[in-house]
Amino acid sequence: MIRHSWKRMLKLTRLTILILVGFVLLFWGIAVLPVFATGLNGDTTYTDGPNVCAKCHPNQFNQWLNHGHSRKLAGGAIVGTLDGKWGVTADARSMGIPLPDHDTDVYNWNNILMVIGSSKHWKTRYMDLNGFIITKGGKNQYNWETGTFSDYEKDTVKKFDCGPCHTSGYRKEGSFGVAGIVGDFAHINITCENEYCHGAGATHAASPSKANIIASPTAAAKCGGCHMRGSDPNVIPADAGFIRHQEQYQEFLQSPHKSFDCVTCHDQHVGRAKGIKVATGQSEICATCHSSQVSEYKDSKMQKAGVKCQDCHMGKAGKSAVKNGPYEGDVWSHLFRVNSAADYTMFSADGKTAKDALSLEFACFRCHADASKATFAAIGTTGTAYHTIGK
8 A cells, every 4th residue: 555655746746847847848859858947067857868869879877887887776666667767677576685684574575766976886775655765773874795684774764865976867856755865866777878978868868069068067167076085085084993985086196197088998898807908907907007017016925926016006905785894894995005114094083084094904904914014014115016016
């Protein structure tokens, strides 16, 4: 009964919008589904979703389907109600995502509206039919790396206010039609038409031209629209001994690579480690700029042991879901620089911000947990000292 009431309410809300907009569209002669949000390309009307883009860009669309951007949200009870619109490309019900199960509440796909995070990396959280994040009783966050549930904001009232980075065409002042979801949006997930990607694309779909779309959204600041936390890009927020998750842009700006773009290393349509542009691996793309360091590292003790550049220079100082040790989170750092001083501390005195370099703990202790910081600091203060160990 609850589900049917919710479905009627949501359909009526969407129907009202569609009727009002329909008259405008008929006047314009454009057969698309808009939401009143403005893309950074100046267009204000969105297409029906990524399937429209796929007609001309099938390769990029297929890459996107396997990207975390297409799995920021996945449908539960909402699938079918929206009939595939608004970018709903993932059906959580058939993805092997476990459901929270408590003594007081038993959840099933009829009473979970959507899941937050369905790429099977890091974590998944759940929305009830009213759009609120399920928190009652705790054990409401599934951690993929450990296969366990943990508490997230246990027994609090938690709205879904994550739309700016989990949807496209987001408009805070709008209404999705359920009380727990803050704002409205054109598409669920980070689609082609996200404001920081290609922008609203109805005009482009009707008359394709590089002049009416963001053709090459390559600037690092565009990725930074979502891959930062807080309002200051020059501050790296931290908590409980780790950098908070999804702050790659803030780290990047404090790194030696700050003059690069994210796409220097990453293919934005593929994402994460699979999107590293050199097919043979992450260390090889480092070699395109750091040939002298690669040369001195060759045949060293660490190189023979299979240690890659990122293992030390991108130590897992960030935490999204779980920590795997006192100095190992689950998100690779983008600081790149390592400070090898024995007295260097990576975080501010209050622990709320991170500094501009990894400490030896995060660079070395993931593998050398039993060693002392003084032992590593004694190796030297230059990269060469560490790159040539055993030579």
